[in-house]
Amino acid sequence: MKRLAIITTFLVLASPALAQDGLPPDGTTSVLRGAPYSPNANRGFPTKVLFGDTHVHSALSADAGGGGTTLMPRDMYRFARGEQVNSNTGQPVKLSRPFDFYMLTEHTDGMGVITDIIKGAPNIMADPQGKKFHQEFAKGGDAAKQASFDLIKQFSQGTLSEALLYQPGSPGYDNTWADLVAAAEQFNEPHVFTAMIAYEWTSLVAGNNLHRNVIFRDGPERALQVVPFLMSPPAGSPDPRDLWNWMQNYEDDTGGDVLAIPHNPNLSNGIMFTQNDTFRDGEAFDPEYLKTRAQWERLVEIGQTKGDSESHPLLSPTDEFADYENWDWANLDVTEAKTPEMIANEYVRNVLKNGLTFAQNGQTNPFKLGFVGGSDIHTGLTTQDDNNFFGAFTWMEPSATRATTLAKENKELGIEYKGWQYATPGPTAVWATENTRAGIFDAMERREVYSTTGPRITVRFFGGFDFASDDINSRELAKIGYAKGVPMGGDMIHGDGAPSFLVYAMRDPIGANLDRVQIIKGWVDTDGTTQEKVYDVIWSGDRQPGEDGKLPPVGNTVDLSVPSWTNDIGRAELGAVWTDPDFDASQHAFYYTRVIEIPTPRWTAYDAVRFGVEMPSEVTLITQERAYSSPIWYTP
Template identity: 50%
Template sequence: MTIKFVGAILAGASLVALAGCDKKPGEATTSTATATTSSATATAAAYPEHAYFGDTHVHTGWSADAGMDGAVTSPEDAFRFARGDTVKSNTGQDAKLARPLDWMVITDHSDGMGTINEIAAGNPKMISDPFLKRMYEAMKSGDEAQASKVVLELINLQSTGKLPKQVMDPEWMVSAWNKTIAIADKYNDPGKFTALIGYEWTVNAGGGDNLHRNIIYRDDATYAGQMLPLTTFQTQDPEKLWEWMAKYEGKTGGKVIAIPHNGNLSNGRMYEETTFTGGPMTKAYAEARQKWEPLMEVTQIKGQSESHPSLSPNDEFAAWDLWDKVNLNGVPKKPGMIRTEYWREGLKSGMRLESSLGANPFKYGANGATDTHTGLATADDNNFWGKFKTVEPGPDRWNRVVTRPYRGWEQAAAGYTGVWATANTRAALWDAMARKETFATTGPRMTVRFFGGYDFADADAGAGLVKAGYTKGVPMGGDLKPAPAGAAPSFLIAAMKDPDGANLDRVQVVKGWLGADGKTHEQVYDVKWAGDRKPGPNGKLPPVGNTVDLKTATYANSIGAAELVARWTDPAFDPKLKAFYYVRVLEIPTPRWTAYDVVRFKAKMSPEVTMIQQERALTSPIWYDPA
């Protein structure tokens, strides 16, 4: 099965999917990933039967930084695009998803909500301030360098609480928030497309240390409209955010969760082992963080936060989509910061801290999102619209600055979250996120099942896998009971390729544990793989191969497997030690979005530009605690 171009794409034309699929006889042609096939009804199942794919992190032109960059998309444009409509991009090109999403959250920044439109319109109240006047002039000039300079100044002022008082005045937020939540209600279509209400609380501590959180509502506008979003003008302390969330739930009877951003731009602060103000962690702090923040963003346009080669030197797949030089505002990292930026290391630290605190502050499931600032939630490499208007498709976008010092080609076309929910509705999706029954992908809509228990038989890794998983064990995001005497946990794993994408290379289980000496450890196990490969003397599995043709930006599914299913038992289980397990699924090598751009635009790129990748999925962990 070979992936082929379906047509030449020129600048200014519709950038739809550039790849088609030749199906083999008998091969499935429908997908549980698409809105049209997986979301036909809102009726809840007894247990989750479908993975619904969507994006928890989308900015439109209503966000100040996106608007400053020239974005003009509205929340209506963003929802229409996500459900499969053709819309105009910020550069005037036709944009359309090859497959609609099942759901999406618009998370425009709460800081300055409603002000960017007033500045663009030259509201006298706004441009009476010198800085806001420079913003206005930069927007009107169309000068990208001038706009970029003002955006950096904006981040600095916002992180230090020194923005002009006009921007911090909540009068502008009231109208903008009411419009935002009304639009979400308008586009919410239970069973077909779910539009969740949300916003981003944007903490840039210390001049750009990214500690942002996306707030996701379970509710409709009648609930969300009762309280205005929290801003960093009020507080930058996450504990105050959790207090705001508790107040919202107490006042309205509604429900909210927070999803922290990828930690790789936090300069060591995402998993720091103190409170935000530098105080010691307590059990109450750890319990609050675990309650309000069930998921962590592990992949997005600005790189990945799963792990890092310096933290996982024995993991041959740790070096992917690395943004590991600076924080959000270009402040260089200092030695030691990387250790407290990455999810896997955070999961390990959480177990260690739990032993002393009595609660785990870093018990995070997996989330993938785009963080697009174009209003266009694209994570497919053959249809990638970039983070900002200035890096929408064009022959030179690969070399444009995205965030200092990163250039366009370093953007990752990522990611989406797969949610195992009982229906495609706000309540069912939100409930699944809250219980961490989610997996992150770098874009492909592969599906992954992961269950843990003590009573699985080999036969359970067959047609009855899902029923066995729920009746005999716990799903991803769950907790194993203490092991019975002489027993070790086994895991049911099933990974299926994206029906419109690449075959699978392998399925791995990543294990972390807390040793009897109080130190944390990790190991990556190859559990199931395509072909007849055998591990070498070093224990490593040989590569699956590579069919990518860079001259045409195509690949062939002549290697790899359509699905990989296994029952796996931990060979080194110690019932006395805390542990966690999560699954990582790797595709065969495929062209990266840069390779598609070379063919599409005949772009000439530097040798350091990455052209081939192995896309992947990461599940939420299953935890084991002997206590």
């Protein structure tokens, strides 16, 4: 497979440089002794941390354009590279810093149809549903918002008119894809700003989310040989097997390379990462399924504006940081309430543990997943800073009432949620050799990526059996990390004793200090039961764990009247070498690092001050942003 060749190529590129540097595997001093005097000479490992969005929508997606979004792909690229634009409600908006890369992921189903609905194209007006949507969208405001929700619900439940489900071969579908590719190519500037070609496969089962973002390594010469795979028949299917088949055919026919990223498992009501086959009457996964899923889906979107999917208090009751931006009341279209049983197959930490059980039984681990972030913003404006949040949808752009506005409800089920429950989304960070499509894609395939909830925290994470405690004292951590171990996303080679991990985090240069760095371990015990544990590895201040083993809170400097905070607590950087004290060489395990910031004001706090409104007591005003590295796996 092409992806294996890429990984091998990376290792070949890295290893000769390390060998020329003369990096023996025993201690910091010996690693650096004998190397070229210039620490930058002969480097073959990734040195660039790049930040971007892997999941965002323009007015071309039906649930964005229908709800009032007017920004188009070229507007979005200008915004993402740092230009000021006017929002969909006419407000000036600009990023504090441009993105390094951007992936516009329009929905496959309905691609091209929303522009025809809004302008009232003859084929749309000839269809009763199409005509009604045109009329409601034309009213704007709450009517358009409700119409966009109705469109999503009817699509989710399979009751949307075929006239509104454009298929490949139709001018609306094919021309929209061609223009999306052209826009990405127009704004792609290698080594400066990378515009990846991508789309969102919009699979739903009775309102339960199975969406994947499909990312191309390639440019238009290959991407234009195809049109995106969609869910709706006859050309499409909701079964992921059929998407993976499309991906295989694409690579075989074009020589290109693609990957798929599941997102929002917290809206799947337990079916995104179920341990049996939803599309085969609950049968056990066959070996081919396990192998194929592991091949194409090496990443998961761990968080976005519709909630964080790392863990949940029901799954991790002793983890005081598990109750973070949870979105746990229903499926995507709010037609089915969430039950505790569903949650186990929705949150990523538990999914990783479930994956270990397959490996423990001698099968392919289908859930060997690295972590990326995404926004899923439907305004065309990826705004990830709490003081600059322009909402998930046009109705959520800054206003005095957006936090308390009803977003969706199902009165029969007694479920509702409001604007304040959306989160500021975080970026994907990649460790790449260069800011190009190939450099970013290859980092994603290696899983040498991580996610944050907004801030641009720098994180390095390596695992191996040869790290020494004083390795953390070097400023050449990456050189030592690659010489003695494997980076985030990798597999440790078995060694003597317990594995050690070299972890380092530095705060966002314009952000908050760091509270602590944790390593989270999951494993399968001798009884075949999955376990987890959160270890505080390094922290700020002179705090000491209590009798319960818990580290006291870092404190809180937030002033909600401004709102602001001070960096009088926490530290700008934290790093350590940590050895697993509970290691059992016979047990399958994974490890990832979680970096926690000190408390800062949430976007709702900025709204309260800027609009002079008093938020209801239920509204969260303070947050602790964080970063999640991709895991490192251990196999006996």
